[in-house]
Amino acid sequence: MQVRLFPDVGQEAALRDTLTLCNEAANLVSAEAYRTRVYGKQSLQRLTYGRLKGMGLSAQPAIHVARKVAGTYTALKSSILAGNLGKPGSKRRRKAEAKPIAFRRDAAQPFDDRCLSWQIADRTVSIWAVGGRLNRVRFACSEQQYSTLVTHRKGESDLVHRDGKWYLYATCDIPDAQVKQPDGFLGVDLGIANIATTNDGTRHSGKGLNRVRHRNQRLRAKLQRIGTKSAKRLLKARRRKEARFATDTNHRIAKQIVAEAERTGRGIALENLTGIRDRVRLRRPQRVTLHSWAFHQLGQFIAYKAKRTGVALVHVNPAYTSQGCCACGHIAKANRLNQSTFRCTSCGFAEHADVNAARNIATRGAADWAAVSLPNAA
Structure with missing residues (x-):
């Protein structure tokens, strides 16, 4: 505190x-x-x-x-x-x-x-x-x-x-609330264009937030090119300002996600992003965006807020969640037409790509929770 x-x-x-x-x-x-x-x-x-x-x-x-x-x-x-x-x-x-x-x-x-x-x-x-x-x-x-x-x-x-x-x-020392049995899961897809997208279709980002992120990147690059003592001092001040902005944004996003899960009686399914910076291959502009946002911090905020409210939380394997169809399960690179568009080449299902990924994450979250809480159900 x-x-x-x-x-x-x-x-x-x-x-x-x-x-x-x-x-x-x-x-x-x-x-x-x-x-x-x-x-x-x-x-x-x-x-x-x-x-x-x-x-x-x-x-x-x-x-x-x-x-x-x-x-x-x-x-x-x-x-x-x-x-x-x-x-x-x-x-x-x-x-x-x-x-x-x-x-x-x-x-x-x-x-x-x-x-x-x-x-x-x-x-x-x-x-x-x-x-x-x-x-x-x-x-x-x-x-x-x-x-x-x-x-x-x-x-x-x-x-x-x-x-x-x-x-x-x-x-x-705040004791964790007793975890409530979830009635389904709220899947959360973390990404670059949209920091967090839920399977309900809510996208936590927006043009205003992305404008601030891109402006910070431009200012940072400009000061780094100058390289003088005063520029380095300004870079240090900007680093602290950007960190405060990211922390505040992550807190607000986490609060909204946990509040929605608690309101609807669902658990939260998050991607396990351990090692994402080592395994993801992106173009140079996307690399800057990926490395400049605290996704791990956002996951931590969601986790501790979920514990305080008794909302179940699971981390799932993110492999192929962006390429798989949430309707029929067909996986193919061709399903992902661009950053925002998903259209299944097998069944024709179409949806925003991040929403489709979040639905896949929610499905895996429900399966993983059942495997852990009801191991002998079969």
Whole structure:
């Protein structure tokens, strides 16, 4: 749960000094971990605890700094094993493995309930800082967020400084709702021209959204060609702006899809898009569009919103969903006349190509759900 902090001038200076010190300490721990090849939480804590205390950190912040570094190296190892940084010997992978992980001066810092306490009724927090504990730092949130904090807040909170603003990311442990037996499935086809299309015929995209995406691509390419220091600074700002736009759009699309499935008592069938960027072959303009949208994030948003509402969710094999006829099952490349038109060469069935694919996904979702929930039905 993200809440906005409103520190006064003195509190803001103390928070900035705190993040700076914590991340200087994290860089020290990271360098020591890289040098000694010690990456475990407890081992790294024992190795560096004395030096962290000597830098001015209290006991709990020192422990959290060591754990933050250990967690970062664990994430790097997992990313390498998953192939996200390329094959062994690739330039990107060698660059990641050639030096210790570095932390920005304002990188996020976790705090537990010993270092940070919430006075939710007063909408203030008390937080450990370098010069002494800061009391009554104001925060703001919506009524829904307030209710979630009161009911479900549990565990650590991360202090984040982003774009000149201060935030706390509070961990909330919300139990999943009991999954309801679905009465059919809402198939969702993810694509380039239309980000998401359901088998009901709803297409979540539109000309306005695509205009924004294409404009961002043109501006990005223009700044990359210029290549000056100021252009790179603008590119960095645009990257954050585009990320916020994509996140907001994905949230709205996911909310609409889950709400429709819940309203009609259906489950949701999604394509399993693991490895799509490695296996899909597209023309250059389409590659840019594919790689510039967070389809995985959209899938994650649909998944967690479905869990909170008890909507069943299945991931299906996407093979041939775009070439197969949802009416007769005939599969052929010739069925797909162009991006938007599907006409079966066997039975003559015609439909929007994305809607046809979504119907195939819905059918596979129902079959996969039956195979898992009723394995002995046959």
